[in-house]
Amino acid sequence: MAPAIKTEKLTKRFGDIVAVDRLDLTVDERAVFGFLGPNGAGKTTTVKMLTGLSAPTEGKAFICGQEVTQGSVEVRKNFGFLPDVPAFYDWMTGEEYLRFAGELYGMTSGAIGKRAAELLELVELKKASKRKVGGYSRGMKQRLGIAQAMLNHPKVLFLDEPTSALDPIGRRDVLDLIGKLKEEATVFMSTHILSDVERVCDRVAIIDKGKLLVTSSVEELRRKYSRSVFEIEFDEDDKSFADALQAKPWFVKSEKAAVNGNTPLLRVTAQDVAAARKELPHLIAASGLTLLRYELAQPSLEDIFVEVVNGK
Ligand SMILES: Nc1ncnc2c1ncn2[C@@H]1O[C@H](COP(=O)(O)OP(=O)(O)OP(=O)(O)O)[C@@H](O)[C@H]1O
Numbered sequence: 486m487a488p489a490i491k492t493e494k495l496t497k498r499f500g501d502i503v504a505v506d507r508l509d510l511t512v513d514e515r516a517v518f519g520f521l522g523p524n525g526a527g528k529t530t531t532v533k534m535l536t537g538l539s540a541p542t543e544g545k546a547f548i549c550g551q552e553v554t555q556g557s558v559e560v561r562k563n564f565g566f567l568p569d570v571p572a573f574y575d576w577m578t579g580e581e582y583l584r585f586a587g588e589l590y591g592m593t594s595g596a597i598g599k600r601a602a603e604l605l606e607l608v609e610l611k612k613a614s615k616r617k618v619g620g621y622s623r624g625m626k627q628r629l630g631i632a633q634a635m636l637n638h639p640k641v642l643f644l645d646e647p648t649s650a651l652d653p654i655g656r657r658d659v660l661d662l663i664g665k666l667k668e669e670a671t672v673f674m675s676t677h678i679l680s681d682v683e684r685v686c687d688r689v690a691i692i693d694k695g696k697l698l699v700t701s702s703v704e705e706l707r708r709k710y711s712r713s714v715f716e717i718e719f720d721e722d723d724k725s726f727a728d729a730l731q732a733k734p735w736f737v738k739s740e741k742a743a744v745n746g747n748t749p750l751l752r753v754t755a756q757d758v759a760a761a762r763k764e765l766p767h768l769i770a771a772s773g774l775t776l777l778r779y780e781l782a783q784p785s786l787e788d789i790f791v792e793v794v795n796g797k
Contacts, residue, residue: 488513492509492545494507494543495509495546496508497534503695506695508544508692509697510697512688513688516672517666517688518673518688519682519703520673520674520692521682522693522794528645529569531675531692534553535548537554537556539555548564564642564643565639566643567634571626571630573618573629575619577618578614580605582633584601592636592637600637607662608629609662623650627655631662635670640670642666642672644673647659647676660681660684688700688701707786713781714753714754714781715755715781716742716750717750721775726774734760735757739752740752752782
């Protein structure tokens with residue numbers, strides 16, 4: 486079976502800028518795929534090429550085995566799209582908006598009514614469906630946008646930064662919804678919010694400067710790229726201790742993280758966990774400082790992301 490999404494040397498240049506650089510990507514069916522990268526990495530440009538809104542300079546993209554070309558009606562049937570800043574007609578009710586969108590898709594009135602009722606239930610907007618969209622919260626609008634993108638039973642759903650403008654509750658609701666959607670479609674979401682990725686994505690790709698740096702499952706990424714992080718807290722200034730760490734072959738970096746206005750915590754990243762575990766207690770003892778806390782912490786996806794993007 487053809488993968489949900491496939492790109493072959495997908496490239497977009499704007500004059501001298503190479504926004505997307507020979508991207509080879511495969512996304513399998515029924516997964517939530519996180520597309521990550523720092524600002525300006527090329528995420529939006531890639532999504533635009535995948536959805537036929539922008540033509541590649543070189544290379545090809547396929548959705549469910551069909552090549553994406555600008556304005557292709559056949560390919561358009563296979564996917565739904567929610568842009569990062571979706572536009573709504575505030576004077577329409579949620580239900581009217583879905584009806585309007587369904588007509589644009591060329592769906593029959595009966596089919597729209599049935600599907601809209603299903604989707605309003607799924608996105609938990611059934612009660613609000615007779616209210617004007619202008620009075621919806623941002624989270625509700627985003628969920629309505631997802632319902633709109635799912636109207637014609639797409640096999641692939643593109644979401645561009647679906648949670649970036651939402652408060653924590655709106656975000657949680659949208660993430661819960663994304664988790665449910667994978668029963669119906671493959672979800673491709675671009676984002677730079679790593680905690681969202683940890684919560685909902687099965688696989689991720691990280692791009693920077695238009696180039697694919699890594700693609701793997703979130704678990705593999707942790708295993709492959711993680712360095713172990715030790716959290717150490719002293720009662721006094723720890724500069725001498727931090728300096729002594731620099732000479733150690735397993736040392737990657739150290740940073741200060743303030744906790745609740747107390748003495749800053751030292752986060753020490755090590756490549757060779759076993760060696761660091763053996764030597765750190767000796768270094769702490771030799772420092773003569775008063776130890777308040779010593780803990781081996783799980784590296785966050787953020788640590789991994791920074792490491793991958795910085796190429797270290
Ligand atoms: N229409 C355009 N004309 C010229 N340069 C562009 C155009 N669109 C994008 N770019 C450039 O291409 C690069 C990739 O931009 P893109 O918007 O795809 O990144 P992004 O990963 O989506 O970033 P962000 O997270 O900030 O939205 C950037 O250097 C951007 O300035």
